[in-house]
Amino acid sequence: MKQIKVVLFSLLLTVLVLGLVGCNQTDEEPAKETKTEETTEQATNEVEEAGVVNLYTTRHYDTDEELYKKFTEQSGIEVNVISGKDDLVQRLKDEGEATEADVFITADAGNLARLKSDGLTQAVESEVLTTNIPEKLRDDENHWFGLTKRARVIVYSKDRVDPSELSTYEALTEDTWKERVLIRSSENIYNQSLLASFIELNGEEEAKNWAAGIVTNMARTPEGGDTDQIKAVVAGEGDVAISNTYYVGRLLNSTDPEEVKVGEQVGVFFPNQDTNGTHINISGATVVKHAKNVDNAVKFIEFLTSLEAQELFAEGNNEYPVNPDAKISETLTSWGEFKEQDINLTILGDNNTRAIQLFNEVGWK
Numbered sequence: 049m050k051q052i053k054v055v056l057f058s059l060l061l062t063v064l065v066l067g068l069v070g071c072n073q074t075d076e077e078p079a080k081e082t083k084t085e086e087t088t089e090q091a092t093n094e095v096e097e098a099g100v101v102n103l104y105t106t107r108h109y110d111t112d113e114e115l116y117k118k119f120t121e122q123s124g125i126e127v128n129v130i131s132g133k134d135d136l137v138q139r140l141k142d143e144g145e146a147t148e149a150d151v152f153i154t155a156d157a158g159n160l161a162r163l164k165s166d167g168l169t170q171a172v173e174s175e176v177l178t179t180n181i182p183e184k185l186r187d188d189e190n191h192w193f194g195l196t197k198r199a200r201v202i203v204y205s206k207d208r209v210d211p212s213e214l215s216t217y218e219a220l221t222e223d224t225w226k227e228r229v230l231i232r233s234s235e236n237i238y239n240q241s242l243l244a245s246f247i248e249l250n251g252e253e254e255a256k257n258w259a260a261g262i263v264t265n266m267a268r269t270p271e272g273g274d275t276d277q278i279k280a281v282v283a284g285e286g287d288v289a290i291s292n293t294y295y296v297g298r299l300l301n302s303t304d305p306e307e308v309k310v311g312e313q314v315g316v317f318f319p320n321q322d323t324n325g326t327h328i329n330i331s332g333a334t335v336v337k338h339a340k341n342v343d344n345a346v347k348f349i350e351f352l353t354s355l356e357a358q359e360l361f362a363e364g365n366n367e368y369p370v371n372p373d374a375k376i377s378e379t380l381t382s383w384g385e386f387k388e389q390d391i392n393l394t395i396l397g398d399n400n401t402r403a404i405q406l407f408n409e410v411g412w413k
């Protein structure tokens with residue numbers, strides 16, 4: 049009898065427990081649904097609250113788009129992109145206070161410095177930015193911040209030049225290089241920034257002598273961009289060219305096999321390794337003076353300096369990340385490490401006008 053009672057009690061318990069579990073399940077399901085609805089609503093509100101950031105950029109790479117999407121996923125902030133070329137600066141000027149631009153991204157510290165001196169930028173306080181970006185790669189008053197880094201190097205014909213013949217930018221002014229040097233016009237900001245760095249490191253007189261010496265040794269009157277100089281080396285018009293590193297990277301990683309062939313016929317030489325280092329420059333971002341979404345602008349630039357973003361952002365244009373902890377691409381690794389000029393890039397803007405004057409004085413077209 050006792051045994052039957054125990055069995056009955058156990059049965060009753062089992063039924064009760066099962067019943068409770070069942071109840072719980074049916075109770076929980078709709079609760080879950082309500083929760084999902086709440087989360088969606090909350091997310092929608094967050095997106096609305098998070099708002100937008102309007103970006104003017106002169107960069108156009110697929111990887112950039114990928115990054116903007118990632119930023120939106122993480123922050124809820126939508127990125128509106130307006131891309132252009134030099135006309136974007138004029139647009140920003142014309143729009144004045146009415147501009148919708150929050151962030152401006154462009155290449156060369158010289159260009160960023162011009163935006164600042166034209167009163168189109170504002171200072172930003174961000175510990176993330178000052179931690180992620182080395183001091184020399186950002187404005188000394190925090191108006192602009194480097195995002196990617198490039199070197200201006202000597203690109204040589206592997207057929208006709210032995211790298212042991214190369215040493216410094218200055219050595220390219222020697223007689224042995226007569227009519228062998230290819231370089232673009234002095235109207236180009238990359239050359240202006242290069243000469244601006246020489247003014248800082250070697251003084252005005254030596255900078256001027258260098259420019260005059262290069263004019264003497266030019267293989268032709270300057271024409272075209274950096275890629276055209278590299279192609280002219282391969283075509284035999286000259287033996288060395290001065291070019292930014294990413295142009296060689298672009299050729300080597302091109303989908304056009306002819307371009308890859310061009311890239312493979314040249315070598316990259318980092319000059320001035322035993323003296324004051326190879327010239328480097330950046331592409332970077334600034335918060336626009338009349339930005340309407342300043343907080344979002346800062347968050348966006350901060351995101352672009354994060355490890356995750358840096359690797360993609362730099363690789364999109366075969367550049368070096370500015371964040372020293374970020375990995376560099378295979379192409380860049382193959383060129384090896386190099387000693388950089390040790391100057392704050394703010395100086396490139398300060399010396400820009402003088403550099404242009406020197407170019408004019410020596411007749412560099």
Ligand code: FE
Nearest residue numbers: 155238274292
């Ligand atoms: Fe470029």
